[in-house]
Amino acid sequence: MPIVAAQCQVCYDTSDEPEFSALECGHCFHSNCTKEFLHRKRSCPICRKNVIHPFRPIRLYLQTIEDENKNSTTVSDCFKSELVAKLKVQEQKVFKLEDQIEKDKKNWEALQNSCERQQSTIQVLDIQIQEYKDRVRALTHELASAREENVRAASQVELLTHQMNVDKNHYEAEQYRSRQDLRRLQQQIAHLINLCRRDSSSSPLASDLAALFSGFDSKGNGLGGCNRNDNSHNNSSSSSNHNIASDNGLMELGGLPNEMAIVMSAKLEELTTTRTALTMAKEELSSLKATKKADLSKAKSALMKEVKLLRGELDESRREVLRLEYELEKMKAESLVGPTRILDFKDSSASHNHCNDDGLDDSTRNRALPSTPPPLGLGSESALAPPSSGRKRKPDQVAMIQDVSGDEMNYSGASEERERKSLEDEERE
Structure with a gap:
């Protein structure tokens, strides 16, 4: 425990007057300094608390310091050792933070490259989705033309x-x-x-x-x-x-x-x-x-084959569009992991995380990568749900996907009903 020398806060002297006295609040002063100060004002020189009994201070008897230089050296050595220990702890923290900053820089660069690749992939998928939509539109037009031709053939x-x-x-x-x-x-x-x-x-x-x-x-x-x-x-x-x-x-x-x-x-x-x-x-x-x-x-058999072929191509195109839209939403959700989360990760004093071969640590990968998507299937809401990336889907996107899935289910049921009726008509003929 460090040794503290008594010092009067009135005259700021520690050696001239060995007699000390304490007030009711607990502060210590020289006896003469206390009497003089209380004679002028009945309050503590430090805390300004009123003194009820100004002429009855408590006398303190302190031991005389024999070796002041030795005690000062002991006090300074204790402080120095304590400061050295704190300095070592702080240096270790600094080294850990520097290592963490280097890892964060590598993760930042890897995520930037990944975002660029995903952006290019998203552009390619957008082009493919537009092509499939055009193909679906063309197949729908051909199907309508085939139906009109079927009606004309029936009238003929x-x-x-x-x-x-x-x-x-x-x-x-x-x-x-x-x-x-x-x-x-x-x-x-x-x-x-x-x-x-x-x-x-x-x-x-x-x-x-x-x-x-x-x-x-x-x-x-x-x-x-x-x-x-x-x-x-x-x-x-x-x-x-x-x-x-x-x-x-x-x-x-x-x-x-x-x-x-x-x-x-x-x-x-x-x-x-x-x-x-x-x-x-x-x-x-x-x-x-x-x-x-x-x-x-x-003509009827050829027309039925053509209609079935067009229906199959239309179903396949719609499935491909749904799959591409799901992949696009997944990549958009993955691309959300960027500067915001990395900076938050830098500011936090989290524990050290080991890096894998790809340059991403476990906690960053768990936050960046979405959960495993469910298997893609038509007519199911779970297949059309986006990956769990923490971002909510817009209402119009959800409505669009639900409408597409509902149209797909209705179209599949209607096509099966039409095929069944056509087979019954052929059997009757």
């Missing part, structure tokens, strides 16, 4: 179907009229043959009509049955009935048998031409129907 199919139905009804009506004309011609030819058989003078005409009738019957028009019915009817009828039938037939045909044979042959040729045209029209209608159906099925 409906129009062709209606036209085919109209043509079918027209051909059926023509066929019905041709059959009616054929029946009338069969009846007239059979009547002419019967007339020619009764008339012996017109045997060449009867043979010509019979050949014509047999040729017409060989084409499958059903004239043989009508001829047999007419022959059996003529054989069973009386002669008077034959005369009346022949007269009525001549009056109905309006001419002689030779003239009627010429007219019948012309009508038969016209009927044959009509039947040939009708058959060709039926074949053409069937081939046209088959061709249109095949072309329609091919």
Whole structure:
């Protein structure tokens, strides 16, 4: 413990007057100095506290200092050793702070280089995001064009179907009229043959009509049955009935048998031409129907494949855009670690942190690097959340990402529903 010499604060002397006295407040002065001062003013010369009993000071008896120089040397040595110990402690702190400053400088340079690299990567990702957005826009336009083309093809199919139905009804009506004309011609030819058989003078005409009738019957028009019915009817009828039938037939045909044979042959040729045209029209209608159906099925299948391909490309582009946006947000969050955090780290008197091979210590790396991001997935809010970098995302960014994820989920559900309906339509067809 250091030795302190008594000193009067009134006369500032330590050796002339060995007698000391203390006041009630505890301050010590020479006895004579105390009496003189209290005679003038009843208060302590140091603290100015009022003295209640000024003429009863407490006498102090101090031991005399025999070796003042020796005691002074002892006091100075104690102070010197204490100051040397404090100086060593402060020097160690200074060395630690210098080492920490060097490490912080290295970390600062490494972070600056990392920020520059991340800025260049962010620019590249921005360009890629813009390209993918343009591609998504183009694919959306192509998908809309394909849908419009599908609608036009469906309307064209409906129009062709209606036209085919109209043509079918027209051909059926023509066929019905041709059959009616054929029946009338069969009846007239059979009547002419019967007339020619009764008339012996017109045997060449009867043979010509019979050949014509047999040729017409060989084409499958059903004239043989009508001829047999007419022959059996003529054989069973009386002669008077034959005369009346022949007269009525001549009056109905309006001419002689030779003239009627010429007219019948012309009508038969016209009927044959009509039947040939009708058959060709039926074949053409069937081939046209088959061709249109095949072309329609091919066009529909090709269109469905193209639509599925476009949907797949659109989904892939949207996934890529979401992935790039997530990486961009992650890099922006990592780029926030800059001068502010480094300066705060310099000012703090934290404990020494070991540096790794990359020049970053553990505490700086833990503050700079964000937490491990969750796996990227569509339709999940956790996949779209930014890394935990201490910065809050802006509301418009959160809304944009949520809208994109919601549109993606709705688009996926709608595309699956459309594919299911298209497969059901193909199965029904």
